[in-house]
Amino acid sequence: MVIAVSGGAGFVGSAFIRYISRTHPEDRIICFDALTYAADLHNLDEVSGNSGFAFIEGDITKKDDVEKLFSFHPDILVNFAAESHVDRSIEDPGLFIRTxxxxxxxxxxxxxxxGIGRFHQISTDEVYGDLPLDRNDEAFTESSPLKPSSPYSASKAGADLLVLSYIRTYGMNATISRSSNNYGPGQNREKLIPKTVWNALHGIRIPVYGDGLNVRDWIHTDDHARAVDLIIRDGKSGEIYNIGAENEIRNIDLIRKILSILGRPEDLISFVPDRKGHDRRYAINPEKIRKELGFRAEQRDMEETILGYASVFS
Ligand SMILES: NC(=O)c1ccc[n+]([C@@H]2O[C@H](COP(=O)([O-])OP(=O)(O)OC[C@H]3O[C@@H](n4cnc5c(N)ncnc54)[C@H](O)[C@@H]3O)[C@@H](O)[C@H]2O)c1
Known part of the structure; x- marks a missing residue:
């Protein structure tokens, strides 16, 4: 099978490529990426020498670039390409709408x-908006209403709706997955875990939005990759699959955990005015993908990821 992966030089897309090349060495992988600030080709070092791997620099908003990708006749296209940083979307929503x-x-x-065999759209649990902190019994299902809070999540919801319309209008063979927050190696230093590790190691204050009580569910990129692999092979066209790990933690507790692992003082924490539209809690009900595809996230310790960044940054 020839699998095209747009956004494959980013954090999650590169983990997916590494996962496929380890578990399905018979597949060809074509990585297509515009190499924005968020990309890191070192994330692909493990696979770049493989005969079945090819990289094309290109922009998903440019038809001519996308044509180059299709010259490889992919059987499947998995789209990870996106502008992904909520704070940047608040500064420049237009870029997020465009990409x-x-x-x-x-x-x-x-x-x-x-006439591709399958299109898979990588989406996010953020399209559902947020849940209150005092309702631990609630979690997003695939039929929860879309109530995005940021230009980032609204643009992801818009993309999901486009995919659903192409399934209905053109009979396209496509699926969507909506994952919770990812952790693992190779994430840009602007994001919460690498940024906290960097600041902690360099004695720089660690900004925490609002009261820091916001809750996120965290899944390892290897688990996310495994779930997407199951969906593209065995998932039903037209379906949406939530991908979660039932691994919720408050932002402030995650930051304290990182400081404790690195042996740094908590007085580095600095509470700053809350992010505009900041979601309180995300939680995924993972029943559908568990029942239909047998997926269950492994409960991994985040310590390995945190120490991995520490060794890269010191
Ligand atoms: N990181 C998470 O926690 C998380 C959680 C749920 C869903 N997602 C989704 O997973 C996908 C990947 O997220 P990520 O964290 O790896 O993001 P990332 O920002 O690390 O990577 C995005 C990649 O897309 C590329 N890209 C951006 N614009 C492009 C364009 N116009 N054409 C081609 N390539 C372009 C970038 O160069 C980069 O390599 C996104 O769609 C995101 O919404 C991420």
């Missing part, structure tokens, strides 16, 4: 034109 919505549309059109 995440319009870019997904360009990929979908190319898939129709070339």
């Amino acid at each position: 995440n919505v319009y870019g997904t549309g360009v990929l979908l059109d190319a898939c129709i034109e070339h």
